[in-house]
Amino acid sequence: MRGKMERFQWGIIGAGPAGIAAIGKLIDQGVDAGSIAWVDPDFQVGDLGQKWRAVSSNTSVKLFLDYLNICPAFNFAKAPHFRLKDLDPEKTCLLQEIADPLIWVTGQLREKVRSFEGEVSLLEMENREWILKTDKEVLAAKNVILATGAEQRKLEYPNLKEISLEKALVAEKLPDVSEETVAVFGSSHSAMIVIKNLLEYPAKKVINFHRSPLKFAVFFEDWVLFDNTGLKGETAEWVRKHIHGKYPEHLNRVLASDPEFSTLLSQCQSVVYAVGFERRVPPKAYQIGHLTYNESNGIVAPGLFGLGIGFPQKVEDRFGNVEYSVGLWKFMVYLDAVLPLWMRYAI
Ligand SMILES: Cc1cc2nc3c(=O)[nH]c(=O)nc-3n(C[C@H](O)[C@H](O)[C@H](O)COP(=O)(O)OP(=O)(O)OC[C@H]3O[C@@H](n4cnc5c(N)ncnc54)[C@H](O)[C@@H]3O)c2cc1C
Structure with missing residues (x-):
């Protein structure tokens, strides 16, 4: 039997860099923060914050700072001092230098939205809503962003x-x-x-x-x-x-x-x-098959969207070279392009 179910406009699954970016951009777009549910087992900046801290980055300090500064909802102008700000902006750094400020941003966002510690095991559509089930909660959301990351292939x-x-x-x-x-x-x-x-x-x-x-x-x-x-x-x-x-x-x-x-x-x-990554998805999502997504705009199904390393955007450069675009700053740029679409493609 299902207990009382809380209802939201948006449900964001995953609190890695992609989930954090999605929350920031939604709030900046004027979505009421109280109507956003955010679910993650740990809220420790995902794999970047938990597995890759001691790994050398492949992007510059400047791009990490751009990511932190782009969303007014992050409040980063009011953040305490982080070592990232002292580093050469053109150089790369250890990923822990961006993980620490992101922990702080996560705390800021959790004060604004409703956050739920847990893992979404079931995702299904019912009465024009997405139902998200964890071992503690059952939530309903009109729109869901899967920012669930990826496992090593x-x-x-x-x-x-x-x-x-x-x-x-x-x-x-x-x-x-x-x-x-x-x-x-x-x-x-x-x-x-x-x-x-x-x-x-x-x-x-x-x-x-x-x-x-x-x-x-x-x-x-x-x-x-x-x-x-x-x-x-x-x-x-x-x-x-x-x-x-x-x-x-x-x-x-x-x-x-x-x-x-x-x-x-x-x-x-x-x-x-070291042969790449495969997207992580909630184990029970029977109505949606393998959760394949549109590689140009992230749409999985009406009101269901994918973002982050598990759902990267396919991009073509000016020489026709095709790649999957992954990186903190890229998640922000991509969100600017797709959010207006996602906000009109409800279930
Ligand atoms: C080794 C390595 C180095 C990288 N270096 C850089 C770099 O230098 N610069 C850069 O910009 N990018 C880098 N990236 C790429 C990318 O930015 C990171 O992989 C980033 O962590 C991806 O963020 P994400 O939010 O998509 O996924 P993740 O960080 O994996 O976060 C996903 C979150 O979703 C949660 N989750 C999963 N399933 C569920 C569920 N069912 N219910 C609830 N929560 C769930 C997970 O627990 C996790 O917290 C690197 C990637 C790797 C692998």
């Missing part, structure tokens, strides 16, 4: 011990691999940080299996080539020196299509998968 090599990306991205969290050959799959920003950590830690040997040449972001006045897939900042510098320069002694890089693939893989004892 994995490959199936059951004979190898897996080191999670979360551990591999932070050298101090790595297990002892001094006697092991470690396979690293992928050639993204994350894969390169993992390789650097493993070599410095050090692992006995690292074999990087990849499918394509590395990409570097190229900065122009008003746009960036390979903005979402290219290496940037300190990681790009390290890669230029060590991967495109002289290979470190204990590193081998091979194409996953290499005829020697199986032989080389059989030399490995552990593996790190």
Whole structure:
């Protein structure tokens, strides 16, 4: 039996950077904060705040400050002093530098909206409302934004011990691999940080299996080539020196299509998968299938929208290169474009 159900205009699921941006922009658009329900198990800035704090960012300090300053609803002008403000705006930084101010912003927003600690396990449509069920609450909302993030994608090599990306991205969290050959799959920003950590830690040997040449972001006045897939900042510098320069002694890089693939893989004892992410969705959303979304505007269904790393916008640059756009500042720019549409596409 269902207890008393609270009703809202908007339900935001997830309190990572995307959920925070959505709340800020809705309030700035004049939506009554009291009519917004915000659900997250922890309210600790999602994966960025809980898993990636010690990871080097791939965007500049300036873009993090732009994100914090763009929404009057964040009240960031009144924030206490954060170290982020002292850093070189053009440089990258550890993600903890943005996670700390975001914790503060989360607190500000929670004072304005109704927040619920819990995980939405069921999402269904009933009488022109979306019903959101957690283990404690049943909420109804006219519109819902899924800002639920994404899980690390994995490959199936059951004979190898897996080191999670979360551990591999932070050298101090790595297990002892001094006697092991470690396979690293992928050639993204994350894969390169993992390789650097493993070599410095050090692992006995690292074999990087990849499918394509590395990409570097190229900065122009008003746009960036390979903005979402290219290496940037300190990681790009390290890669230029060590991967495109002289290979470190204990590193081998091979194409996953290499005829020697199986032989080389059989030399490995552990593996790190840095091959992308898959969106997280509430487990019971039977009416909506796999929660696929329109990649241009985030619409999942009437009154149901996706935002953030789990529902990235597909973008095309001026040379026709297509990428999925992910990043804190990009969530803000995207919201400016799609919110007017989302606000007219109720259930
Ligand atoms: C290693 C790494 C480094 C990155 N570096 C940068 C960078 O330097 N700069 C940049 O701009 N971007 C960066 N990104 C990209 C992106 O900005 C981050 O991934 C960001 O954390 C995505 O935010 P999000 O809100 O979409 O997801 P998340 O941060 O994962 O937040 C999702 C939240 O939703 C909650 N949730 C999930 N399911 C439910 C449910 N059913 N009910 C209730 N709550 C739920 C989760 O618990 C979590 O709190 C990086 C990404 C990765 C993986």
